Amino acid sequence: MASGTRPVGGYPSNPAGVTREYKLVMLGAGGVGKSAMTMQFVSRQFPEDHDPTIEDGYKIRVRVDDEPVNLDIVDTTGQMSLQEPY
Numbered sequence: 001m002a003s004g005t006r007p008v009g010g011y012p013s014n015p016a017g018v019t020r021e022y023k024l025v026m027l028g029a030g031g032v033g034k035s036a037m038t039m040q041f042v043s044r045q046f047p048e049d050h051d052p053t054i055e056d057g058y059k060i061r062v063r064v065d066d067e068p069v070n071l072d073i074v075d076t077t078g079q080m081s082l083q084e085p086y
């Protein structure tokens, strides 16, 4: 392999002791199930009610490829009325 090239495939190596963080953003129209899907993933619960979201954030730790990583999830609003400037 020529000098300066990186191995093909996979992610750059992770220095020992450094926890990767992935940022996820839930996007979609109002009432399509963004919060329900997020809650299922974060707390294994399915909310039956529809409580329109303004914006919620969740930080959880999960395993990806056998490695503990931090997820930073933002559950956004689907309500156009909440997105318009005053």
Ligand SMILES: Nc1nc2c(ncn2[C@@H]2O[C@H](COP(=O)(O)OP(=O)(O)OP(=O)(O)O)[C@@H](O)[C@H]2O)c(=O)[nH]1
Binding pocket: 028, 029, 030, 031, 032, 033, 034, 035, 036, 037, 046, 047, 048, 049, 050, 051, 052, 053, 054, 076, 077, 078, 079
């Ligand atoms: N039957 C069924 N109902 C669902 C599903 N996903 C969500 N719901 C219901 O649909 C409604 C709206 O779900 P939410 O998760 O609050 O929707 P949302 O996209 O977060 O809505 P906003 O925050 O207003 O943008 C709730 O009453 C949920 O229980 C699903 O897969 N099946």
Ligand SMILES: [Mg+2]
Binding pocket: 034, 035, 036, 051, 052, 053, 075, 076, 077, 078
């Ligand atoms: Mg929501």
